[in-house]
Amino acid sequence: MSNKVLPRILIIDDFYGRKPPNPDREDLCLRLGLKDITGDEVGNGAPETIPHPLAEAVFCRGQVETGGSVENDLPGTLEVVRKGWEQWPRWALVLLDLEFKTGQIDHDGKPEGRDSDRNPSSYFGLTILEHVWKDPGLRDIPVVILSSMKREAIERRFADQGVWAFIDKTEINRDPLNSLLMEHGLLEDERIIGRSLPLLKCLREARKRARLGNDNILLLGETGTGKELFASYLHKQSGRKGAYVPLFTSGVPETLIDDRLFGHVKGAFDGAYRAEPGAAELADGGTLFIDEFGEIPATIQTKFLRLLDKNIRETQRIGSQSAKKLNLQVVLATNRLDILSSGAFRQALLSRVGAKDPMTLPPLRERAEDIPLLVDFFVKKYEKAFGAESRRVSEEALEALKAYSWPGNVRELEGVIERAVDNYRGLKYLSKNHLNIEIMRQISPPVPPAPTPSEAVSPIQPTVDDISALIQYLEAFTFHPAHRPQWEGKLSEIEGAYARLMARYLESALEAAKRRSEHNQEVFYTFAMKLITGDTQLKPTKAKRLMKDFLSHEAVESLRASHPILHDAYEIALGQRPARQNGKGKGGNSPPRRVQ
Amino acid sequence: MTPAWQKRRSAFNHDWLKNQHMNRLDGFIERLKTEGADVSRIRRFITQDFPEWEVKRETVRELIASFEREMSPRTLFERDPLNRCDAETQRWLGDLVHALWMARYPVKGWICEAEKALKSVDCQYAALKKAIDSLNPIDSEQLAPLLPSFVAFKGACEKLSQAIGQFPHEVLVV
16 A cells, blocks of 8 residues: 555454553554554553554553453443544544453453353444444444454344444454455545545545446546546556556547547548557556546547447547457546536436446535645645745635635645745745735635623624624624733724725725726726715715725725725825726726736 | 353353464464564464463363253253253153254264364374474574464364354254
């Protein structure tokens, strides 16, 4: 396996979970290639070093010893399960024993065992399993039963609780455990950055699909979700020795797609000076990835369907009379998430590509916890590319990035980071202000926690829709004498914040007005002020005066400098530029510029 | 109420043979294959864990020998409600259900297979013990040529575990 972080496995077992010195646990770790990181070896020396470990293992006995007796500990066990699931690295797999021996400790130091321990209907392992399965927060944990007990008596019961597999303790060693991890585990990948559950589940599904090796796999995903990366991952996981060949159809003329996909023989058309194989042939023995397969023109659909038919899988070069059999995995992608219902695809094509059972890639908004990792990755990538200073990214910036909905997904995030690093190459700290303002404007700044003594004030959500909440908040805000150190000397800061709030208010109105009155600037500015004041009779002179009030505070200076629309409005308000009439202004007055 | 025979089988087959002995044997084999492995752990297996077989051999021999007596449906006459039958009925009916049980289930076959598996483990153990006793010192280098024999011993242990595991888990009625 090539994962950069060792997967972490939880082993819940009364025998191997006993505290060290526990030679049986050491032997199990050696056998399975596990690095014991339980951390309970205090005073007993470090665990034995395992060469090239496959995974990290945390052992949990699931029991407590009290007064010379051993009893099962369900709450404690579930706590261990939960804690390791909610933090990173989360459990990639949980191996669960069935029979837990309880009772008085005998002369060997082991519990003597009770009848109920041995009864399949009351196995403690199944009790743990039931509680994990019932808890929506834990249900996604991949659990595998690891036991030397007979499975027949409980087969149905553990299947009902979502168990992924049943492994005999005496049969498992390093290789079967690796297979288990690959098949059922939640594993990171080096190239597809992220560790969120939706992503890890998608990677697991990809490994399962690729195992067949010669299937057609349909990838559905919004733009920028990494369909090509996944296609490459599917190739890697298929174990196919041949090449991975991507074919991008978007923007390629229809007439060329036939040639790119199937190739041609010499003399097939003007300029075909020599025979050329197509992408399908080049991928023989490997994987062919066709991005935006919906672009394949109808004129070659018959040929395309023969390539997609797993029983036929043949390709025919342009100008050739014979077809060639291929052995390949075909990965097809589209961002048309409505592929089945859109009516844009032929039924025969849909059934061949497996449209009823696609792999859907999670959009970035559903894996916001991956954003810090992605940001770190892209920051480093572009620092290196631009020869820029290495930097840290502020928490505030990360929070803002996580709050955004990312319609362009990872590609959009990469673009934002690329621009930020490029624009501020010398900085060692990347803050929210350095990120693309177009994005950040969609996320209003969080209101700082107020030192208010009034418990009755409800916290507001800092979005533009909550003007009434903002007003309520401001109205209710008090400066309690007891908090003097916090408000003392803050007048200019408060005034500045208020002035910038008003300027942003005006800016929105100007933007809205611009759409209505593109060519008459006096109408434009007056209309913007009408929008704010609600005064439909507002005169242009008064509008200008109000605009000046909005923008004259020194705290707004930087906003004016960075926002052309505010800069222009301020100059008009000051009378430094005459407002243009009917699109024919003087004195170099430019029409309102769109803020980028 | 779990029959005492089942408890003894579980203690031998599940707790000792599978969970402990075969696991430690696997660990030992892995260390023997690994360059620079901890010699003290290798010695510990040879001197402490491996000879445990000599004690457990008797346990499993007794286990196999007592199966027919302890897991026969005849034992049901020792418990309520069949123990309420008079002694004569218990005797002849007990003999009858025992004979039927022996006829219906491959009891002799289970026993025979387990004895064969036991003998195989025992033979391989004896050969290995003799080879180990001639070693001086006991270290990875000296033990390395014995690796195939230890792998074969593990295979024999697995067969014994399977043979013991195939005895029924409850008193089968006829």
